[in-house]
Amino acid sequence: MLKMVHKITHVTVRDVRFPTSLEQHGSDAMHTDPDYSTAYVVVHTDSGLQGFGFTFTLGKGTEIVVCAVRALAGLVVGKSLQEIVSDFRGFYRLLSSDGQMRWLGPEKGVIHLATAAVLNAVWDLWARAEEHTSPRVFITCADCFFCLTEDQMLKEGYPAYTTSCAWIGYSDEQLKQLCTDALKSGWTKFKVKVGADLEDDTRRCRLIRQMIGPDKTLMIDANQRWDVSEAIGWVSSLAEFKPLWIEEPTCPDDILGHAAISKALAPLGIGVATGEQCQNRVMFKQFLQASALQFVQIDSCRLGSVNENLAVLLMAHKFKVPVCPHAGGVGLCELVQHLILFDYICVSGSLSNRMCEYVDHLHEHFTSPVVIHDAHYMPPKDPGYSCEMLESSVKKHQYPEGDVWKQHKNN
Numbered sequence: 001m002l003k004m005v006h007k008i009t010h011v012t013v014r015d016v017r018f019p020t021s022l023e024q025h026g027s028d029a030m031h032t033d034p035d036y037s038t039a040y041v042v043v044h045t046d047s048g049l050q051g052f053g054f055t056f057t058l059g060k061g062t063e064i065v066v067c068a069v070r071a072l073a074g075l076v077v078g079k080s081l082q083e084i085v086s087d088f089r090g091f092y093r094l095l096s097s098d099g100q101m102r103w104l105g106p107e108k109g110v111i112h113l114a115t116a117a118v119l120n121a122v123w124d125l126w127a128r129a130e131e132h133t134s135p136r137v138f139i140t141c142a143d144c145f146f147c148l149t150e151d152q153m154l155k156e157g158y159p160a161y162t163t164s165c166a167w168i169g170y171s172d173e174q175l176k177q178l179c180t181d182a183l184k185s186g187w188t189k190f191k192v193k194v195g196a197d198l199e200d201d202t203r204r205c206r207l208i209r210q211m212i213g214p215d216k217t218l219m220i221d222a223n224q225r226w227d228v229s230e231a232i233g234w235v236s237s238l239a240e241f242k243p244l245w246i247e248e249p250t251c252p253d254d255i256l257g258h259a260a261i262s263k264a265l266a267p268l269g270i271g272v273a274t275g276e277q278c279q280n281r282v283m284f285k286q287f288l289q290a291s292a293l294q295f296v297q298i299d300s301c302r303l304g305s306v307n308e309n310l311a312v313l314l315m316a317h318k319f320k321v322p323v324c325p326h327a328g329g330v331g332l333c334e335l336v337q338h339l340i341l342f343d344y345i346c347v348s349g350s351l352s353n354r355m356c357e358y359v360d361h362l363h364e365h366f367t368s369p370v371v372i373h374d375a376h377y378m379p380p381k382d383p384g385y386s387c388e389m390l391e392s393s394v395k396k397h398q399y400p401e402g403d404v405w406k407q408h409k410n411n
């Protein structure tokens with residue numbers, strides 16, 4: 001129950017970019033020079049309470065999302081938090097179904113990323129107003145509270161896998177060193193980027209499988225590089241390394257293509273995972289209906305914030321398909337940990353074949369960074385949705401005027 005009304009007075013948005021491409025962090029077969037970035041939103045209220053939110057992008061293009069957030073801001077200013085949360089579905093529709101702006105989507109692309117950024121900030125505001133972490137707010141909303149599973153999360157955390165060892169632009173030496181370090185820190189599940197060159201993929205997968213041994217888990221991620229038949233052939237060639245899944249084997253919109261790949265790879269024991277570029281819940285519904293994926297990868301900033309992610313969690317549960325969220329980028333781990341805890345505590349109650357991605361970059365820029373212990377996400381403790389960035393980091397990385405970018409231009 002909200003103690004105050006919290007009327008939204010204005011919304012600010014900034015283009016914040018990190019030059020991750022310089023060291024090839026985040027690189028894959030399709031995104032060879034990603035600069036991890038956010039369109040960073042602050043929702044200001046008359047009570048002084050603020051909500052922080054963002055969506056994730058790869059550098060160029062963030063300015064377009066910033067424009068879209070500005071266009072949506074008019075729908076938010078003047079509303080009170082109380083009004084919003086008493087009909088959150090109505091508020092979601094207001095943002096996603098504006099008579100003129102919905103032509104830009106609907107519920108896909110830049111306008112949907114902007115919707116996610118604004119709604120993430122509103123969820124953060126709500127959780128702060130309730131002085132809870134977001135899972136607690138979701139749990140309250142869902143009217144369910146399973147002490148056992150919650151206690152287990154507090155003690156053990158939620159299982160994670162790492163993608164940080166094997167970005168496609170990393171050398172074999174780097175891969176070996178990072179994998180050695182990760183094994184020492186207790187990681188048991190590893191994702192390798194593939195898809196540009198089969199010989200390289202074979203060498204890198206062999207290297208990592210040799211290092212982690214036969215019992216640890218390996219996943220591969222092609223980031224949409226192939227067509228359907230190429231995907232089947234390429235992944236079959238890598239089957240000897242026993243990947244649990246092939247992620248984004250082909251165009252993320254090709255639902256029937258994913259179904260064909262799933263069918264072809266099932267006898268090899270390899271599942272298909274996708275979702276980080278799945279536009280909305282309607283597409284997820286069809287992926288599930290067509291048995292086109294075996295692992296659902298929700299994304300806290302691609303879908304329309306918590307609202308749409310909750311819908312996908314429920315559908316995945318109905319279809320008995322495990323959810324293994326996409327995270328990483330900048331801030332995605334911070335947000336998605338809330339969603340996955342909610343999924344375990346209130347929806348699935350299962351850890352079977354489930355794990356959340358973790359990427360070890362840029363957490364130091366957040367006021368409440370994720371806590372990883374023994375390859376598990378430990379539940380967040382600070383009130384909010386963990387979206388707030390350090391003001392000093394925002395100023396330094398704001399594009400193009402931040403010191404980091406001024407310096408970059410001069411080099």
Ligand SMILES: C[C@H](O)[C@@H](O)CC(=O)C(=O)O
Binds near residue numbers: 163
């Ligand atoms: C461009 C991003 O780094 C992308 O490669 C991330 C991704 O596919 C993943 O984390 O999975």
Ligand SMILES: [Mg+2]
Binds near residue numbers: 221223247248326
């Ligand atoms: Mg991926």
